[in-house]
Amino acid sequence: MYRTIFAVAAIFTAGIMFAPAQNSNTVTSAPVLVPDTTHQNDPLPDGVLAFDATLKSVDATEGDDFARFTFSFTNVTPNIVTVLNVHPSCGCTTAELPPVPWQLIPGTNGQMKLTVNLAGKTGTVFKTVDFSTDKGKKQLMLRINLTPPPAIVMTEEQKAAGIAASKLDRQAVFKGDCASCHVKKVEGKFGQELFKSTCAICHEAANRATMVPDLANLKVPTTEAFWRTWITYGKPGSLMPSFAKSEGGPLDDIQIASLAQYLNTIHPSQAPPVGN
Numbered sequence: 001m002y003r004t005i006f007a008v009a010a011i012f013t014a015g016i017m018f019a020p021a022q023n024s025n026t027v028t029s030a031p032v033l034v035p036d037t038t039h040q041n042d043p044l045p046d047g048v049l050a051f052d053a054t055l056k057s058v059d060a061t062e063g064d065d066f067a068r069f070t071f072s073f074t075n076v077t078p079n080i081v082t083v084l085n086v087h088p089s090c091g092c093t094t095a096e097l098p099p100v101p102w103q104l105i106p107g108t109n110g111q112m113k114l115t116v117n118l119a120g121k122t123g124t125v126f127k128t129v130d131f132s133t134d135k136g137k138k139q140l141m142l143r144i145n146l147t148p149p150p151a152i153v154m155t156e157e158q159k160a161a162g163i164a165a166s167k168l169d170r171q172a173v174f175k176g177d178c179a180s181c182h183v184k185k186v187e188g189k190f191g192q193e194l195f196k197s198t199c200a201i202c203h204e205a206a207n208r209a210t211m212v213p214d215l216a217n218l219k220v221p222t223t224e225a226f227w228r229t230w231i232t233y234g235k236p237g238s239l240m241p242s243f244a245k246s247e248g249g250p251l252d253d254i255q256i257a258s259l260a261q262y263l264n265t266i267h268p269s270q271a272p273p274v275g276n
Helices: 002-018 156-168 170-174 176-182 191-203 224-233 253-266
Strands: 049-051 055-061 066-075 081-088 093-096 102-104 109-117 124-133 136-147
Touching (some): 066 136, 081 093, 081 109, 093 124, 191 253
Parallel strands (some): 055 136
Antiparallel strands (some): 081 102, 081 124, 124 136
């Protein structure tokens, strides 16, 4: 009896273990796009992508943070065009577009946005962007026309109020409304550019206050160390503030050093060294 039960159990188990599968599930993966890169460095032929322009210009004011551009284009071929990569000419320019490779089906419109960091830039600035596809490469050009900011005209009452505030606190020029002229325009500037944006507003003003010295005609010997000390600490009892960040001003050590070097170059000492 027991042998019969064991035999039946063995047969049943064997059936489970060795019975062929009745169903099989096949797992398939999505096709992977492998773009053709053999022509990405060739010139893009005419009649592939119709751009709204290949050179764009914007006007900006010195001191602005960014310049922005938008290029639009259309795939005018009967085939898919794949955008492979976009390379601006320098790190100050960034591109915004869908992840690449980016497929443009026939008749599709696309856009690419570009942002140029304007810190430290003056005059007319040119940038390029290489736009590469599986059909070839197109170079786009950016032009930024930077103009100096308009001169700030202060009334006599405003000047008097500013002088009164500075007499009470030399660092007042870096606070409140005054900060728009004396703080916000120093970022990324050095040497001559920094002087024009920060110092000339007082020292080279058309109607310079009588208590503001003419830097070209100082009656004491000057050196690079002299200029660096004055810029860093200012002068107690005068309107000259401390420009160093460590003293509550807006400038770092490198900016101060660049200003001192520039001033020592354009305003050599007008007085003989002490002891001569």
